[in-house]
Amino acid sequence: MFKLFVLLCVLALASAELQRIKIHKSEHKRSRHHVRQEVRSLRHKYQQLIENYVVYDYGQPDYGNDYPSNSEPDYTTEELGNSMNMYYYGQISIGTPPQYFNVVFDTGSSNLWIPSAQCLSTDVACQQHNQYNASASSTYVANSQNFSIQYGTGSVTGYLATDTVTINGLAIANQTFGEAVSQPGSSFTDVAFDGILGMGYQTIAVDSVVPPFYNLYEQGLIDEPTFGFYLARNGSSEEGGQLLLGGVDETLMAGDLTYVPVSQEGYWQFSVNNISWNGTVLCDGCQAIADTGTSLLACPQAVYTQINQLIGAVLIEGSNYIPCATLDSLPVLSFNIGGTTFDLPASAYISVFHDEGYTSCMSTFTDIGTDFWVLGDVFLGQYYTQFDFGQNRVGFAPLSN
Ligand SMILES: *[C@@H]1O[C@H](CO)[C@@H](O)[C@H](O)[C@H]1NC(C)=O
Ligand SMILES: *[C@@H]1O[C@H](CO)[C@@H](O)[C@H](O)[C@H]1NC(C)=O
Ligand SMILES: *[C@@H]1O[C@H](CO)[C@@H](O)[C@H](O)[C@H]1NC(C)=O
Ligand SMILES: *[C@@H]1O[C@H](CO)[C@@H](O)[C@H](O)[C@H]1NC(C)=O
Ligand SMILES: *[C@@H]1O[C@H](CO)[C@@H](O)[C@H](O)[C@H]1NC(C)=O
Ligand SMILES: *[C@@H]1O[C@H](CO)[C@@H](O)[C@H](O)[C@H]1NC(C)=O
DSSP: OHHHHHHHHHHHHHHHSOEEEEEEEOOSOOOHHHHHHHHHHHHHHTGGGSTTOOOOOTTSOOSOTTSOTTSSOOOTTOOOOSSSOSOEEEEEEETTTTEEEEEEEETTOOOEEEEBTTSOTTOHHHHHSOOBOGGGOTTOEEEEEEEEEEETTEEEEEEEEEEEEEETTEEEEEEEEEEEEEOOTTTTTTOSOSEEEEOSOGGGSGGGOOOHHHHHHHTTSSSSSEEEEEEOSSOOGGGOEEEEESSOOGGGBSSOOEEEEEEEETTEEEEEEEEEETTEEEEEEEEEEEOTTOSSEEOOHHHHHHHHHHTTOEEETTEEEEOGGGGGGOOOEEEEETTEEEEEOHHHHEEEEEETTEEEEEEOEEOOSOSSEEEOHHHHTTEEEEEETTTTEEEEEEBOO
């Protein structure tokens, strides 16, 4: 009886325990080349939601009108400082015995994929990273279906596999994911992560694969179908942030979460009452998507033009720069979400790059051709963000530090 009681207590403790996953920040330096690449990737990511979207052939510039082709060399070797990093990632394992991978926990997509040991020898990104070897896993189940996900520099392609996926010690049985045999271009070369773990709704999952978080909850490994992100903006790679699975981490919040309903279950999309800057209303009722997989802040084209003009930005080689001397005097950008005001200081919406003794200040407002906003780490890094599948809502709270 006592043994049973102890066992029940242990079980209760185990199930009530919140699963905190340490997130790392990339230590790679961010260059303007990376920013342009990210803009391209972002366009492809939201392609299905963009009206009149034009798909260019691989290799062709798809930056839009702001980026005349050939007029600018690629700044692949240019380092612009690491005061602001591009992505956040954490460790998972796949298979039995475990094979380890670093993945970006991306709320803007819904598939898990990692490089395959079967990848092409010419696939530079794959050769640089951890590869999943299905034959080395006793829990691997073959799946004949192919998968293909479009990114800025082409498609990541391969086939589906099913195996045990372990996140923070929680072993998800029979998780289907993509084994990438081909990762074209340079989107995934020289990055600290091996693959991507999508945390959006199944409705946008390629091949309708059930996302890991769904199985995590359905297999009873977490108590609540909700997760929260804290993305540190100024941490080292050791203090990149935290992803909490299965509950709400109130210890990182300085106030209550303001929740808004998900307006369309696919991305984490919601309505924003208004967005204003120094008295100018930039949006009066608009849609936004909370995307931990991008560093940028995308807005509709008209707003992109307007806000960059308001902050005094000048377009140079496809990017908008402000005189750094004005940074401290720029007003906040105010979002009214669910009746609460969330301010974004200029230090958040302007990126400062230090480059060989030269400092430049780049606007993070980006036009990717959407009529909605995409709130990447620029916004999410300022607030604690909760993603609640149970009640289909997104919540934001001020950070405690
Ligand atoms: C995959 O694992 C099997 C079994 O351990 C091994 O024989 C094979 O060489 C591995 N393949 C690669 C590409 O590492
Ligand atoms: C998967 O892709 C390969 C290589 O492109 C192709 O040969 C094969 O027919 C595809 N299989 C399915 C089931 O579509
Ligand atoms: C996983 O799949 C195997 C074989 O299909 C099945 O026996 C097992 O019950 C499944 N486990 C879960 C947790 O779904
Ligand atoms: C990061 O912290 C350091 C030391 O506190 C500070 O000097 C620097 O301005 C901060 N950088 C950003 C981007 O907040
Ligand atoms: C923004 O929306 C809130 C809530 O509807 C409203 O109280 C506020 O007046 C609006 N602000 C602007 C600048 O329109
Ligand atoms: C903000 O608005 C005030 C009042 O209209 C104006 O005087 C000021 O120049 C504006 N600030 C900026 C940075 O545009």
